[in-house]
Amino acid sequence: MVTEEPKTSPAPSAEPSEKRARTQRSGRAAAAAKLTATHIALIVLSVVFLIPFFWMLSTSFKTVKDAVADPPIWIPQIQQTVPTLASYPPLFQTTYQGRQVRGNIKSELPNGNTQVEIVQPDDLKGTVVDSPRAQLRQVAFDAPVVSGEFQHQKVTAIVLRELDDSRQQVQVIEPESLKGQQFTDLATNLKPVTHPGLQWKNYPDAFTYDSKSLGYIPFLYYFRNTIIICWLVVVGTVFSNALAAYAFARLRWRGREAFFVLTLATMMVPFPVVMVPLYGVFKALGWIGTFRPLWVPAFFGSAFNIFLLRQFFRGIPFELSEAATIDGANEWQLFWDILIPLAKPALAVVALFTFIACWTDFLGPLIYLSDQKTYTLSLGLASYQSRNGGTDWNLLMAASTIVVAPVVVLFFFTQKLFIRGIALTGLKG
């Protein structure tokens, strides 16, 4: 509470100097304590806010097994491997359709050819190809490194072969005394040897999911569609709202104030209210399934942006327009040649906020788009989640990162614009 006391107390200069020094010292200490407390609070809250980001990124670089490991693995790990020729089945290299492929021998054909089942690269995995015997060349296999116990000693070994009874055949590489010895043990007794590392493969895997069965890369389409829609929406929004805001800010016409109030009132209408008839309108136009319901309305303005730009336009000196009118400029020239260049900062803010809103929109695309090829990123990610979620967390997190990353990058490049944008919304008014 603000007390009356200071009014009646003697002026500070009348205080004994010793007491004053003490108050000052304690004041400084209090300020330092307050600053420390503020810092601690900010750091703790920051950590809480960053955890989901960390968890998303960390998981996106893990193997499926590590993603659900208990206790959790915080830093992504990759398993160490050692190249060996001793693995079974042996790995052979050959060429297929002009590409180098690796695989295991399936059978020898009577005509001297060999049937090879491809293991690498991933997109040909499982394909069986005929190869002339002469072309085959055995190559080293990257055998996973494990640690286990052999002859009562802790050993490091490489896995040569998976046996049918969930045992593994391994070959010791350390210590030196046992090197080269082979033994078998249950896979559960052999711990993988890992080191911190990122499994980048998750990103191409998530990005190209389903591309084999669909015949195209869905995420590529999602990106393309989102960019097309958002680009049109941004252009339409900036242009149409600048026009309307110009009419409200710089021109006098009958009914202007009333219509402006009406414009603001439209902000109170929740989208779900008009959702159904709007769908009917677009259906009658034959636009369902196309991008048009998503971008065409942007060319007709929206209340919030009109409000924002009107405030800015009103702040531009009217003398500029008057001078140009005397020089013979018409209204369009006043708008296009004089006002728009001066209003660039405000228009940039509108463009940025519109872009983000469009990029993140979900309900619109959900209602109007039906073919997977026309999905936006948000809709595509949701459909990916509903079909593949709950199992391959590493891939879902990689997909989420792919969708989130452009927004984060955009934010870092336009931070100043964002902050100015908030100030521009003119909350004082």
Add this chain to the structure above:
Amino acid sequence: MTRQKQEARNGYIFVSPWFIGFVLFLLYPLVASLCYSFCDYSVLKTPVFTGLDNFIRLFHDDVFWTCVKNTAYFCAIFLPASLVLSLGLAMLLNTKVWGMSIYRTIFYLPSLLPLVATACVFLWVFDSKGVVNSFLQMIHIHGPDWLASTAWSKITIILLSLWGVGNTMIIYLAGLQEVPQSLYEAAEIDGAKAWAKTKSVTLPMISPVILFNLIIGIVGSIQIFTIPYVMFPQGTPANSTYFYTEYLYDNAFKFHEMGYACAMGWILFVVTLLLTLVSLKISNKHVHYGGG
């Protein structure tokens, strides 16, 4: 033509795209929605007038009331929590500490992310093997099954919505920076401590911003859709996360009960307006306009 008439004519020309859009994409759908709410209607057949039938059916629809309750529960907890948390963050950021722009980025960024991505990430964050329960395990607390228990599913949605308070926070921060420093100095001379300064200077000075955030918050949270739709399909578990707009959407586009959906839409509209009016009415007494 006189200068004045010409200016008026240009005004109508410049505002005409907006006017056309207003009629086509707002006024017509709004009126049509009201009409449909008294009709049995799906896009496939012509509407048939059925009077108050839709509203009477809604009144007896258990799922409708479940959704109303869920949405009310969400708003009642999320709104105050978000207003307090975002104001707290903004006040912390307004203290000119070192690294302010870094903290600001950390708190603001989540609010910009696509909600679908946020939902996917939080499905994993709150998974029984996710990061939250792992942390709880470290301090020997057996975490609840956030996503599969009716007691916690709504709390999960509230917590992840609070992750996105950055936007509200930034608006507060802009408001806080407008408060004249001289007022704080005057309060200090009067011997005001931190809490007194907050109560007697900060809160009255930013009260218009609080009102703005409250109204934006009401309009936004009453329409919550994307997060529960992605995270909890069909309102699982046991309709505990079935929200108003989801049921409206399902009625319109899954069950093809478009008249029914429109009736729900208009109820939503009226409730939103009423809540806003009540906020404005109450705020008349407490919101301080002037200076700043």
